[in-house]
Amino acid sequence: MLPGRTRPRVRASLPRLLPLLLLGALLAGCGAPPPDTAGAEVRRAVADWSRTPPAPLAGIPLEEWSYAAGSVRREGARALVRARLRYRLAGYDTAPEEAAREVELRRDGGSWRVTGDRPAPGALPRLWDQGPVAVAEGRHSLVLGGAGQTPEALRGIAAEADRAVPAAGAAWPGPWAGRVVVLVPGSLDAMAGLLGHPADTYRGLGAVTTGRVGAGPAPADRVVVNPEGYAGLGAEGRRIVLTHEVTHVATRTATTATTPLWLSEGFADWAAYRGTAAEPARAAPALARAVRRGELPGALPRTEDFAFGGDPEASARAYEGAWLACRLIAEKWGERALTDLYARAGREPLDSALRSTLGTDTEGLTREWRESLRDGLR
Incomplete structure (x- = not known):
């Protein structure tokens, strides 16, 4: 009932008042929503808290450490914030590392206080x-x-x-x-x-x-x-x-999705054995056993041959074969040719890189490699 009016007069006025009431409601709905002051307070609390790295990181040389607060979910006096952590190790990282985090806060008196920080679900x-x-x-x-x-x-x-x-x-x-x-x-x-x-x-x-x-x-x-x-x-x-x-x-920086895994893994092993007197039969025992059984591989190792958690003997043969392929290239064509091949293989198809650096193709390299295994691992 409208104040100061009798019931009959209220009923008589409703048809004229209804359009005005509806218009007022529509105008209110089209306006900006009220500010989320609680969410702003929570985000501000996260920003203030994140200025100092947590105690477990004491002694780590950090050049950057910050949390960007995202969505806020309130549950009474408790709030959960999805945040993006950015940090950089001084002298080592040229760009920040990022991590998805979930920050927990509780309302303590009139302010919000961070009580937990953990990986976001799924991170x-x-x-x-x-x-x-x-x-x-x-x-x-x-x-x-x-x-x-x-x-x-x-x-x-x-x-x-x-x-x-x-x-x-x-x-x-x-x-x-x-x-x-x-x-x-x-x-x-x-x-x-x-x-x-x-x-x-x-x-x-x-x-x-x-x-x-x-x-x-x-x-x-x-x-x-x-x-x-x-x-x-x-x-x-x-x-x-x-x-x-x-x-x-x-x-x-020279490795891309086009770099064959045999070249990437073989080069890393070649670098590790470089300058040593490692004999192929001793340093590649799994592949040597296979060759002695008459199981000479027919092709350079495939990507799936290097998979973790599979047959350890098969994985060992793949790594050993990749190393011996790179060792062969360094010995027959030279170390510079091997590093040039690596650089080119990240930018162009393998056969194109092989022709430019070694003057051969995958078939020719495979043939040379198989012969070197037959001669060196018996």
């Missing part, structure tokens, strides 16, 4: 999500250790990485940063969690390399050490594993 964790991070710095390396890693173990890996960087640089004449970031999780399961695959995928491996291929600014590649596999290696095995992985870092 991979970072090393510090698994506990405090220890740091060892070498001349050419930054080694970050997960929960349970000792300073002594990390210093040993930094020393090995410092030897691997010059070895990779001597094998690869192309431009690269000449330094490497090594992550050492606390366990094989922790490594699998960081990389998003089952632990069996990496069982028996010493290390893997992550990163984007191709030219352009990018976060530094990360060499991720399998602490169980690496611990089981001798001094020579550790040297070969880290030089192989650092070579992947060195050749990243």
